[in-house]
Amino acid sequence: MASVNVENLSALSAKHPKPANTFTYGTAGFRMNADLLDSVIFRTGILAALRSKKLDGKVIGCMITASHNPAADNGVKLVDPMGEMLEGSWEAHATALSNAQSDEQLVDYIHSMVSSLKIDLTKPANVIIGRDTRPSGVALVNAFVDGLKVLDAKSTDYGILTTPQLHYITRCLNTAGTPEAYGEPSAEGYYKKLAAAFKTLVDGKTKLSPLTLDCANGVGAPKFQEFLPYLGDSLSVKIVNDDIDNPSKLNLNSGADYVKTGQRAPVGLKLTSQDRCASFDGDADRIVYYYQDEDNTFKLLDGDKIAGLAAMFIIDLVKAAGIDSIKVGVVQTAYANGASTQYLRNTLNVPVSCVPTGVKHLHHEALKYDVGVYFEANGHGTVVFSPSALKTIYSAEGSSPAQAVAIRSLRALSEVINQTVGDAFSDLLLVETILTQRQWSPKVWDQAYTDLPNRLVKVVVQDRSIFKTVDAERKLVEPAGLQDAIDAIVLKFRDGRSFVRPSGTEDVVRVYAEAATRSETDELAHRIGGLVFDFNSQGSGLRPREFI
């Protein structure tokens, strides 16, 4: 085992001094104001090199993005070889490296990792890099590459990509030439694969009216534009909010988060009755749909609605293919609307699991099913096919023409869906496939069930770490007594449900509430929010700052 070249490290580290701040690798990597990130990203480069060496030179992905956050923010997350999120146990190493107070501490920590994790520093390291459209991305890529140089890692910069494209390319590179080969490792390869599968799925069906697509003035805009020629006339899309030349417009009054949180259409998109619209977030890994009813009411078709649609379609397809040995399951979080969970369990009769917030938890749970559909209500999700389900789908022949058609659709579906991570492009094609095959308007899709009114509020507290949850974040165990007080209030509301959890990305505590009517929901949210606010001020001796 070699050791780190300390002189080389010091020279590189001197270019990326650490500010006084404390950093945490959270749910979606490091994310904060871009001005604070230079040293963090340099050190994440060191970690990426260590991860690749630990995995025998397998390619590790690095995505520089702050997703739906304001334009001034940026962030970094690492992607493991099969395109999944960095293994959970390595998040603590990322946090520790980013907080080392001196080069000496940095070197010590690297050496402690080398010995405890048995990393052979003489092994090669390969890392690929992508970034969203944020102007701060360029300098941050350079900082990351400096980190890679500390351990002589080889890097390839793919420039501007959506987050799911970077996940896809990472998996392609690591599976090339194996039976699990995932595709050509380039944006072009990704477009070709998705477009070919989509064309198979809608072949011979009447084309739907054009879809209006809000790209949040982010990377989804140029990339979807680049994708359109591959789709040819199989799909008509009108892109709006595609101004990436004015960085301050990124995610401003637009995008999936704006639409979902505010339950309203984005600025820059004129909704007319029955139009089908969708919004991406700033790095195109989330999507929500919406339309306007005849009485001009805004109607949201969020991640829960997409999960319901996808599960319904796949269950039918598996039956039609005559291979109903394949079991479909759905994974949600506590944020899933109660009506969606009821629909899945009682109408579709599928098993539903609930896990903590964050893609990695959903993805992990979904892998337990033959076909696992997972979506967060906020529009983050995908469908994963187990290796045995894929084998069954690819070996089935079908004993009638109808079965053969269904089998062909299932195969194409497994190709159109990004198996590595939630992907707005691929989810869009999944929804468009189903609506085209059924010839459904968004309104017909929406009729599967009616959402219970729901409200999300945040309470700004001084220390969110005192809030501890269990049961997939549905119950608080600390501060002591708060959950009992919440339960007592919830009991008074028809169809009432509420939970409180600390955010993993912002310095706030989130409160979710749903109940039978809008006014009861608002009152429930307000009362639980008030409770947290009061509890925080009296119970912990801390002064709350705000209740939004």
Ligand code: 16G
């Ligand atoms: C991150 C997560 C997202 C989750 C959100 C919750 C990933 C890639 N992203 O954006 O899945 O919904 O955090 O944020 O895991 P919160 O903890 O602030 O509520």
Ligand code: MG
């Ligand atoms: Mg995102």
